[in-house]
Amino acid sequence: MDKHSRVATHQQQRGAVSLLLAMILLGVFPLDVLLPSFPALASHFGQSPSDIALSISLFAVGIAFAQLLIGPLSDVIGRKGLLLAGMGVSLLGALGCVLSNDYTLFLFFRVMQALGCGCFVLSQALVQDLFEGNERDRLRILMVTATGIFISVSPLAGTFLQATLGWRGSFWVFIALTAVVLVKAWRLLDNSRPVQHGARLGFIQSYRRVLGSFEFVGYWLISAFAFACHFSFIVISPLIFMDQLQMAPYDFALVLLVYGGAYVAGGILASVLNRHISAGQQIFAGLSLILTSGLVMLYLAANHELSAAAVLIPMLICTAGTTLSRPASTSRAMGLFAEHAGTSASAGSTIIFICGGLISALISLSPAHLQATLGYCFVVLSGVALVLNCMIGRRVKSLQAGLRTQAGEG
Structure with missing residues (x-):
């Protein structure tokens, strides 16, 4: 694959930066923002807070399993299709969580959301595809900085959402953000990614x-x-x-x-x-x-x-x-x-x-x-x-x- 097919144009790179930052936000959002809603979730489903914590563990396991499959698969069939499919699955999972009144069903949709969120592991691969040299290094510094900021402000955002919209608030915001990012990824990324010899x-x-x-x-x-x-x-x-x-x-x-x-x-x-x-x-x-x-x-x-x-x-x-x-x-x-x-x-x-x-x-x-x-x-x-x-x-x-x-x- 030559340089011009591998490295994005300047306009694509500017759009890619905002897309990557949005992917980082969506990657941490379902975990940390939900923490202040644990008491409300326990009350709604009639469970103990420790039982609600199981949803966090299952979410983490779901992401770990999904990303192990998504990365190698993207090297063969490309990034865009997997990214769009993953965000679609995570959106449907979050919607299922909002509509659930049974805790077992809530856990099922929570795992579904996690499996979809595994697609956000492709952020590092997209950096490798679309940037080169010092631009990659600068972008990865920005991504690490953004990760720390998003994780740090998540409890405050979760407290605000819980106070204004209840425990469903974080899911509704996630659904809205995911829908916007999905459209952005569909418009920005190429339909396929050429695979180098030996990949x-x-x-x-x-x-x-x-x-x-x-x-x-x-x-x-x-x-x-x-x-x-x-x-x-x-x-x-x-x-x-x-x-x-x-x-x-x-x-x-x-x-x-x-x-x-x-x-x-x-x-x-x-x-x-x-x-x-x-x-x-x-x-x-x-x-x-x-x-x-x-x-x-x-x-x-x-x-x-x-x-x-x-x-x-x-x-x-x-x-x-x-x-x-x-x-x-x-x-x-x-x-x-x-x-x-x-x-x-x-x-x-x-x-x-x-x-x-x-x-x-x-x-x-x-x-x-x-x-x-x-x-x-x-x-x-x-x-x-x-x-x-x-x-x-x-x-x-x-x-x-x-x-x-x-x-x-x-």
């Missing part, structure tokens, strides 16, 4: 190829560990701010809004550094900041009483590190198998999903020492990621030296 591998063979690369897995693990630091904080933040610090839900939502503002600042910093230092240096700098945030968190936990400032200060440092390291490591990983961008995106998203879920679950097992546990988590994860980055760098240098030696002998 038509079988499902298992495609995953075997990408996951057999140490560099590919290593870069995605670096991205996953950086994401896990952010995701773990989001998951346990209600326990810290609402349970331990006794904040009201509205005050808690405002705290997360401040945290979202830190993502904007981190994104600006990452955009500036992206023009002056290499991707490897960005990864190292970002992970070093996460390590520093963990050490600051541990110091504050040992020497000061628990407070909002004692948690937010190190988290702001961590946020800067996340917005630096994740886009750079993701770009490095996605660039290794450009002809299998869908499979690469699905494999990487699954790695991130598993790491974020497991690590946040482990942290929540020590509710009495959440601040210190979070600090230790940052130190360990960033330390392991720094070692991985160093190992990848050495392997790349060794390979380059071997190629130079072969060229000299030839």
Whole structure:
């Protein structure tokens, strides 16, 4: 596939940016915005809050299963059809949730919505298809920044929707947004995506190829560990701010809004550094900041009483590190198998999903020492990621030296 068939025109790229940001919003919207509606859902269906939490777990499982299939399939039949079909399924699932009065039926439609939302994993593949070089790096910085902002403001949006429209409000907004984005994707994207020679591998063979690369897995693990630091904080933040610090839900939502503002600042910093230092240096700098945030968190936990400032200060440092390291490591990983961008995106998203879920679950097992546990988590994860980055760098240098030696002998 030549450059002109692979890289979008400037006008397409401008439309693609808004489409990708909308896909990111729809990817986090069904999970985080619904959290403030748990009591209302429990009352409506006559279930306990823990039973309602099952809908979140099933939603996560549905997305994980769907994205494993969608990525490799998109490498063969193209992105547009799968994206449109996925959004259509998620829209119908959300509509079914709104109309449900039986909890079992609600769970069925919730899983249906999740299976459709698996199509949003194609955002990384579309970046690989439509952009190149520094444009990809800048867009991935924007996407990481947007993800953090959307997740951070979701509780406040969910509180507002619950107060004005009830628990169905988040579903109605999701349906409206999905319908708009579906039309936008239909008009913007090409009907098909040419497949490069060698891309038509079988499902298992495609995953075997990408996951057999140490560099590919290593870069995605670096991205996953950086994401896990952010995701773990989001998951346990209600326990810290609402349970331990006794904040009201509205005050808690405002705290997360401040945290979202830190993502904007981190994104600006990452955009500036992206023009002056290499991707490897960005990864190292970002992970070093996460390590520093963990050490600051541990110091504050040992020497000061628990407070909002004692948690937010190190988290702001961590946020800067996340917005630096994740886009750079993701770009490095996605660039290794450009002809299998869908499979690469699905494999990487699954790695991130598993790491974020497991690590946040482990942290929540020590509710009495959440601040210190979070600090230790940052130190360990960033330390392991720094070692991985160093190992990848050495392997790349060794390979380059071997190629130079072969060229000299030839």
